[in-house]
Amino acid sequence: MTTEKTVQRLVAALDYPMVVVTAVAGDTRGGCLVGFTTQCSIHPPRFLVCISRRNATHDVALRSRVLAVHFLDRGDLELAELFGEETADDTDKFTRCEWDEGPDGVPLLRHSAGYVVARVLRHDQVGDHTALLVEAIAAEQRRPFRQLGFQQVRDMEPGHKA
Ligand SMILES: Cc1cc2nc3c(=O)[nH]c(=O)nc-3n(C[C@H](O)[C@H](O)[C@H](O)COP(=O)(O)O)c2cc1C
Numbered sequence: 357m358t359t360e361k362t363v364q365r366l367v368a369a370l371d372y373p374m375v376v377v378t379a380v381a382g383d384t385r386g387g388c389l390v391g392f393t394t395q396c397s398i399h400p401p402r403f404l405v406c407i408s409r410r411n412a413t414h415d416v417a418l419r420s421r422v423l424a425v426h427f428l429d430r431g432d433l434e435l436a437e438l439f440g441e442e443t444a445d446d447t448d449k450f451t452r453c454e455w456d457e458g459p460d461g462v463p464l465l466r467h468s469a470g471y472v473v474a475r476v477l478r479h480d481q482v483g484d485h486t487a488l489l490v491e492a493i494a495a496e497q498r499r500p501f502r503q504l505g506f507q508q509v510r511d512m513e514p515g516h517k518a
Pocket residue numbers: 386387388389390391392393406407408409410411412413414439440441442443444445506509510512513514515516517
């Protein structure tokens with residue numbers, strides 16, 4: 357078996373948290389389900405968010421000054437399906453969920469368990485994804501939650517193949 361296949365098999369057994377990342381640039385809003393994300397600094401609070409270059413969200417995120425990273429509860433499958441299985445190439449996801457404008461106009465999803473709004477510091481090509489380094493400028497926890505994990509959504513059909 358090739359190294360790449362073995363890596364795929366190993367990471368398929370992990371259960372990392374799934375988030376929905378939203379962005380806005382001008383009049384264009386974008387958002388997708390993301391598994392490739394991690395906190396990478398405590399003081400200041402920073403995260404790395406990796407967006408596939410194939411996603412419609414990619415170009416919006418690269419033009420955005422801020423992103424919103426939404427934390428999902430294991431019951432938030434509807435939001436996960438909307439943002440993970442639909443693409444803005446075919447549908448306006450923001451007519452199909454409730455949201456409010458946050459800092460810089462970034463969409464904040466009303467039914468997420470909580471969110472971090474973060475300023476984009478820089479982005480780097482890291483392979484077939486672009487890594488955005490972001491720093492929290494606002495955050496809210498709306499309710500206690502148990503994370504939606506990769507194992508719960510691994511059979512979803514992504515709107516765009518990675
Ligand atoms: C389990 C799962 C994990 C995903 N992880 C990521 C990810 O880490 N980064 C990413 O850019 N897209 C990821 N996606 C894919 C996007 O959420 C999906 O292709 C979405 O439909 C893209 O929408 P857009 O074209 O409107 O941006 C994932 C999808 C699923 C189902």
